[in-house]
Amino acid sequence: MLDRLDSTLRRDPHRPAVLATTRTGAVRVRATRGDLADLADGCAAALRARGLRPGDTLGVAVRPGPRALAVLLAADRLGLRAAVLDPGAGPDVLRARLALARPSLVLADATAQAVAGWARPLARRAHLALPDLAELGPVATLGPRLPGCAPALDLGAPRTALPARPTGDADAAVVFTSGTTSRPRAVVHTRSSFAAGMAAVGALVDPRPHRPVLGGTFFVLVPSLAQGAPVALPARSPRVLARQLARLRPQATYLTPPQLRAALAADARFTGGVWTGSAPAGAELLTRVKRAGAARAWGVYALTELFPAAAVEQEEKAAFTGDGDLVGALLPGVRARTDDTGELLLAGPAARHRYLGEDPDPWVRTGDRGRLENGRLVLAGRCKDMVLRGAENIYPGLYEPALHVPGVELAVLVGVPAEDGDERLVALVQPRPGTDPRTLRAALAAPLARMGTARPDAVLLADIPLSGRSRKPDREAAARWAASRLTARRTGGTGGPGCGRRGGAR
Missing domain, CATH: 3.40.50.12780 (ANL, N-terminal domain)
Structure with a gap:
């Protein structure tokens, strides 16, 4: 390629x-x-x-x-x-x-x-x-x-x-994903895995020479340019993006679901094929894209460790009535299985070689629960702690240690559903007994500012629920409580039962 x-x-x-x-x-x-x-x-x-x-x-x-x-x-x-x-x-x-x-x-x-x-x-x-x-x-x-x-x-x-x-195969790229500040984690792709991923994208999109393609990622740029198609980088402003789409009339467009939603809100019209990934894309979003002019609208299931893995067109996704999220047929060369816990594992030519500092492993743990139905991949929710906000993967373990400033007993970052189908990132912070909330919020200002694009949408002071013999934080319960509290804020209610032994948020 x-x-x-x-x-x-x-x-x-x-x-x-x-x-x-x-x-x-x-x-x-x-x-x-x-x-x-x-x-x-x-x-x-x-x-x-x-x-x-x-x-x-x-x-x-x-x-x-x-x-x-x-x-x-x-x-x-x-x-x-x-x-x-x-x-x-x-x-x-x-x-x-x-x-x-x-x-x-x-x-x-x-x-x-x-x-x-x-x-x-x-x-x-x-x-x-x-x-x-x-x-x-x-x-x-x-x-x-x-x-x-x-x-x-x-x-x-x-x-x-x-x-x-x-010539020959060797490491090509290191892409950081999860881990902590003391033990960061990074995906290592080789030249052959990158080449396989780009070839898969090229076969899926099949760009024609001299007609523009709209998209900004390396996996869009390389196959398109290699086929002789010029590439336009998407405008950041939704209104300008809508004008860009109208002027270019691209043969293929790749935007994340948040970009698609913003473009649709700006009355954008689409042409040719539209592909979206990096975050969940429901049938309703793909249907709206086709109603806005796209000839085809595809959801692409991909990971940093294996890009792309599966794809589904709007018509097939809208017709699916089973439980879970249909993400489509596995792309050529991709293999799938589940472990004893139901976690989905993937392998194939485009899979990463290893994580930096670790031994090679042909199977990629996706962090998703999934199953194969008639050769099609259906997801049943994530089993990782990762929060997906917009098109960005946010790994709580990277940032939670910084929230443990003096006066903090426990702190977790959880994702809660947003009204637009996205997730909001919430910091749930449990103060030590006797800590003044105003003093604690002031102490949290510096570490929150240092979180960059992972800064939470809301900070709630409350007791964090624990579970299991080791009394670890119960993230699911914390996320449910945070969601109810944010809903109560919008509606003026009480937010339901308290969180933890003292309950309530401050």
């Missing part, structure tokens, strides 16, 4: 590759095929000049777009392992992830450096306690450099000595 993409980019270099849309809906070319190929070559030469060699780890904190794609293509060209870093995860989590990955170099754009605190003046101003970067490897800026940012990556290095792409 990447060989085909490289060939396509160098053929007809003046053709558009990445499109952008103005606020009025006007379409402009953000990067041509030649621009992408040139930037990828420049990045590869610069990284090689910095001494990076096959097997080294490259940290990548660059916003989605042409630069990020060029960096990943350059890493593949040199046989590097790209560790994808999310500055929005908060400095404590980011620091732990960097310490585990130990990149030889971190490439970051100016925005990522400002968010993560790598720009030292900004870090001091934000009172961030960050590690010595010398322990983690040097940092270089890709793209426009602002005051306080790391030195720019030198894209002027000679390109004549660039090696051919390595």
Whole structure:
């Protein structure tokens, strides 16, 4: 797939590759095929000049777009392992992830450096306690450099000595998922598993040359560009996104369920096929998309560990009357089974090789309960603690320790259903006896601010229910109580029975 993409980019270099849309809906070319190929070559030469060699780890904190794609293509060209870093995860989590990955170099754009605190003046101003970067490897800026940012990556290095792409299989990417700040967890994909995933997406979407595709993920960009289709990055504003869809009339669109709901609220019209995933997509949402003009509307079941795994079209999903959530037929090569607890396990060519620091395992634990019915996969709810808000996976274990400030006896993060079908993230904090609620909320302000995009929607002070012989927090009971309390707030009720031995929320 990447060989085909490289060939396509160098053929007809003046053709558009990445499109952008103005606020009025006007379409402009953000990067041509030649621009992408040139930037990828420049990045590869610069990284090689910095001494990076096959097997080294490259940290990548660059916003989605042409630069990020060029960096990943350059890493593949040199046989590097790209560790994808999310500055929005908060400095404590980011620091732990960097310490585990130990990149030889971190490439970051100016925005990522400002968010993560790598720009030292900004870090001091934000009172961030960050590690010595010398322990983690040097940092270089890709793209426009602002005051306080790391030195720019030198894209002027000679390109004549660039090696051919390595042959054989090896680590390609590290993508962080769950774990804690003391023991972060990361998925390791190899070149072959990435290639299988991209080939599966290409077969599912089957993009045609020269007609635009709307989507922003790596698994959308690569197959589309390899087939000769230009890609438009989705606008953030729902109104601008609606104008973008009207102007582009894309042959294929990939948006998350929250993006779809926002676009529909802005009276967006769709064309061609629409694919959605990263969060549950019900039959009602897919039906609305088809009513808004889409020829086909697909829900895609995928995980960071295996992308994609199954897909279902709206008509089939709407006709399903059984118990659970039909997510469709397994895609070619994907195998499924359940363990003794009913948890769904998946395997296949696109499955991750291992978790960083752990032994390889062909079977991916999904955290979902599921079953196969006539070759179709039906889910029956999640068995992980993970909370899915919007299209973002939030793992409570990453953030709960930070909530245990003085005066806190116990704290958990739980997801509660929202009216729009999404989940809300709620922090349930049990104060120690005699703790003043106002003082405690003030103490929680700093750790909450450091949670980045995982900051909860609500903080409730209450006793947390316990269960089992070990008296562990009962998350299901806590989530039910939090949901009833939030409902009571909206309706002016009492919120039902108390939570825990003292009951009530403060």
